[in-house]
Ligand SMILES: Cc1ncc(C[n+]2csc(CCOP(=O)(O)OP(=O)(O)O)c2C)c(N)n1
């Protein structure tokens with residue numbers, strides 16, 4: 001019988017205020033299992049400013065510092081400095097921010113913290129739009145996806161920003177992508193991030209039932225399709241240059257991923273073909289980087 005390596009500890013309790021089936025609630029539950037009790041969460045404005053519940057109630061059993069939208073990196077850096085002064089070497093500081101709060105409005109303070117290599121984990125909970133304020137486009141929204149600011153007749157015409165590589169290019173020690181359909185991979189990577197000194201960036205893909213127009217019970221299925229269709233590769237980048245692809249997917253057609261979601265229901269066959277060729281190009285680009293980095297490190301090891 002297979003034994004899953006999922007810790008039993010539960011730090012996200014019942015009674016939280018996420019929508020039924022929220023992928024990010026599964027993500028938070030898994031992240032807290034990996035992080036453990038000695039954690040301080042920094043949460044800039046996003047769904048998670050609401051989800052734990054109104055003070056003094058909290059469904060999350062670790063301290064939370066709710067902060068302004070653009071300050072996820074700076075607020076964490078301040079808390080890390082305060083813990084240093086107190087001589088606390090045990091507590092892990094973790095920013096949990098949405099894609100709007102990361103890819104767009106929080107990128108300056110995150111970049112500043114990463115440039116200083118401040119010692120914390122930054123988890124970007126990417127549901128590919130500003131969900132808390134009503135499903136508006138962010139720079140994480142995929143090409144041609146429907147949102148309330150990219151209606152079907154006027155879709156998003158730019159690709160999703162490659163935040164993982166932007167962060168890797170800061171030469172921080174650890175960058176990784178995770179999703180809830182691969183919980184053991186996610187827990188291993190967050191634990192690894194916890195064991196490394198410096199700025200660690202974790203990119204978590206979290207399907208959102210109302211925003212992606214999917215049934216609540218399909219969030220894990222759709223997360224898995226994202227990986228299998230190579231839309232969201234699971235990888236690690238160490239010190240900005242060592243690339244590892246953790247799951248080599250069976251490369252199902254991107255169509256299967258798109259057709260599972262109402263936000264892509266307006267796409268024509270030509271548009272689906274175009275998205276497929278974009279995904280194929282990005283995958284080839286990723287493999288080239290992976291092969292290049294292993295070739296360089298093979299030479300270095302000789
Ligand atoms: C400076 C500033 N601008 C706008 C807002 C309003 N606001 C609060 S949450 C939010 C959306 C957050 O989106 P995202 O970061 O993607 O997180 P999600 O809600 O999807 O979890 C916005 C626009 C704000 N709080 N502060």
Ligand code: SF4
Pocket residue numbers: 017018019020021022023024025047051127131132207208209210211
């Ligand atoms: S809007 Fe989406 S991300 Fe926000 S709580 Fe609801 S399901 Fe979760």
